[in-house]
Amino acid sequence: QVQLVESGGGLVQAGGSLRLSCAASGRTFSSRAMGWFRQAPGNEREFVAAITWSGSSTNDADSAKGRFTISRDKAKNTVYLQMNSLKPEDTAVYYCAAGRADVAGSPLRGSYDYWGQGTQVTASS
Numbered sequence: 001q002v003q004l005v006e007s008g009g010g011l012v013q014a015g016g017s018l019r020l021s022c023a024a025s026g027r028t029f030s031s032r033a034m035g036w037f038r039q040a041p042g043n044e045r046e047f048v049a050a051i052t053w054s055g056s057s058t059n060d061a062d063s064a065k066g067r068f069t070i071s072r073d074k075a076k077n078t079v080y081l082q083m084n085s086l087k088p089e090d091t092a093v094y095y096c097a098a099g100r101a102d103v104a105g106s107p108l109r110g111s112y113d114y115w116g117q118g119t120q121v122t123a124s125s
Helices: none
Strands: 003-007 010-013 018-025 033-039 046-051 058-060 068-073 078-083 092-099 112-115 119-124
Touching (some): 003 092, 018 033, 018 119, 033 068, 033 078, 046 068, 046 078, 058 068
Parallel strands (some): 010 119
Antiparallel strands (some): 003 018, 018 078, 033 046, 033 092, 068 078, 092 112, 092 119
16 A cells, blocks of 8 residues: 655745655555646646656656656655746646556556645646
């Protein structure tokens, strides 16, 4: 079992930055691929970024490229999403997810077995 708890969301002006954290419990965290997704009201949950179990490779959605960076600290059992140059269209609830090692940066929701409760990010214009 893996439990995920997100934090770091909040209200920021457009152009600002936030860093989301996802703290994981469970002995299998270090062998799992991790991802961030987001869901705005009335929209489907969409892929933002993912990182392999080793941290050596990442995958970013087009909307995140050049602005968001995913990273992981295995010693702290934590995954981060650094978000810069935030736009109003980035406003959503952001979810952390954990999958098997072989999903290797998959953008598909079905590739992930465990989900956090989400943290709200609001970028005001």
